[in-house]
Amino acid sequence: MIKVENLTKEYVIPKKEYKKNIVTILNPPKEKIYGLKNISFEIKEGEFVGLVGLNGAGKTTLVKTLSGILTPTQGNVEVLGYHPALQRKAYTKHISVIMGQKSSLIYDLPVIESFKFYKDVYQVDQRQFKEKIDMLSEYLGIDRLLHIPVRKLSLGQRMKCEIGVSFLHEPEIIFLDEPTLGLDILSKRSILKLLSELNRKFGTTMILTTHDIEDISSMCERMILLEHGNILYDGRTSEFCERKRYKLLEIDYIRPLDVDGIEGYICEAKQEDEHHVVWKIEAEYLLEVIGHLMEQKESISDVNINTVSLTETIYELYEGK
Numbered sequence: 001m002i003k004v005e006n007l008t009k010e011y012v013i014p015k016k017e018y019k020k021n022i023v024t025i026l027n028p029p030k031e032k033i034y035g036l037k038n039i040s041f042e043i044k045e046g047e048f049v050g051l052v053g054l055n056g057a058g059k060t061t062l063v064k065t066l067s068g069i070l071t072p073t074q075g076n077v078e079v080l081g082y083h084p085a086l087q088r089k090a091y092t093k094h095i096s097v098i099m100g101q102k103s104s105l106i107y108d109l110p111v112i113e114s115f116k117f118y119k120d121v122y123q124v125d126q127r128q129f130k131e132k133i134d135m136l137s138e139y140l141g142i143d144r145l146l147h148i149p150v151r152k153l154s155l156g157q158r159m160k161c162e163i164g165v166s167f168l169h170e171p172e173i174i175f176l177d178e179p180t181l182g183l184d185i186l187s188k189r190s191i192l193k194l195l196s197e198l199n200r201k202f203g204t205t206m207i208l209t210t211h212d213i214e215d216i217s218s219m220c221e222r223m224i225l226l227e228h229g230n231i232l233y234d235g236r237t238s239e240f241c242e243r244k245r246y247k248l249l250e251i252d253y254i255r256p257l258d259v260d261g262i263e264g265y266i267c268e269a270k271q272e273d274e275h276h277v278v279w280k281i282e283a284e285y286l287l288e289v290i291g292h293l294m295e296q297k298e299s300i301s302d303v304n305i306n307t308v309s310l311t312e313t314i315y316e317l318y319e320g321k
């Protein structure tokens with residue numbers, strides 16, 4: 001459904017600092033910035049993929065390239081058999097793009113007017129439109145919002161309406177660029193849950209970008225982690241979480257601990273006081289370490305296990321720790 005081969009996207013921008021002379025004044029030098037560097041992957045129909053990465057990782061560049069807004073500098077992008085940037089008009093009938101920072105709704109008019117506008121844009125017939133409105137308002141719980149001007153909606157309510165509008169023409173793919181930006185934790189959860197249900201109910205392929213891996217860990221089976229335009233990880237989210245997750249073992253001890261045979265599993269040891277140490281262990285070695293501690297339980301007065309957040313784990317991965 002989505003096939004990306006050796007995709008590179010460069011931006012050419014004016015150089016900030018350069019020596020001024022007659023040549024450079026007449027022809028100011030430019031520099032290249034890489035949005036994406038030679039990346040390849042495929043996405044199958046019905047997948048819900050999380051695109052994760054820090055600021056500037058290339059998430060928006062990838063979404064814009066996949067949705068036909070940007071043209072690749074090099075490489076090949078094929079979505080639903082289309083070349084998005086070259087066949088944009090025919091292609092956009094099959095997709096929707098939701099951007100957390102931008103609204104596709106008409107700010108001063110009641111929400112229903114935006115639905116009517118997109119009905120005409122996508123040439124949805126009147127009977128289908130009525131059915132869709134009924135179904136979406138019930139599903140998204142937006143029926144009482146339809147007659148309120150967009151400007152009076154909360155961010156969470158607006159996002160539900162954005163999702164409603166984006167489903168009007170039954171797109172095969174929805175690109176969501178940080179749809180939960182600025183939402184409080186409850187609205188965020190409710191939007192993510194809705195998206196996950198819509199993906200399951202309609203089989204719509206969804207590509208969601210976020211900074212926050214915790215957002216996607218429960219709903220996207222697959223994640224692609226980007227860093228400086230490269231793919232750092234592409235695979236099952238659960239596998240990433242299991243493999244990369246760290247545990248913190250807080251140990252209170254009476255006598256010095258014997259770490260023979262397990263010292264290799266302790267990524268970090270923080271001696272908090274004379275009888276209290278915190279070990280950072282990769283989750284997959286936790287049982288072995290606990291087993292080893294059990295053998296010296298007379299020396300130990302208490303052990304607590306905590307989990308390091310996934311976001312923190314990703315930051316460490318970026319920093320190459």
Ligand SMILES: Nc1ncnc2c1ncn2[C@@H]1O[C@H](COP(=O)(O)OP(=O)(O)OP(=O)(O)O)[C@@H](O)[C@H]1O
Pocket residue numbers: 011012013033034035053054055056057058059060061062211
């Ligand atoms: N229009 C542009 N002109 C020049 N450089 C750009 C442009 N858009 C993006 N870039 C650069 O491309 C790189 C990737 O940016 P992009 O916006 O795709 O990252 P992102 O992962 O979406 O970041 P964020 O989470 O901050 O939105 C960055 O170095 C950015 O400065």
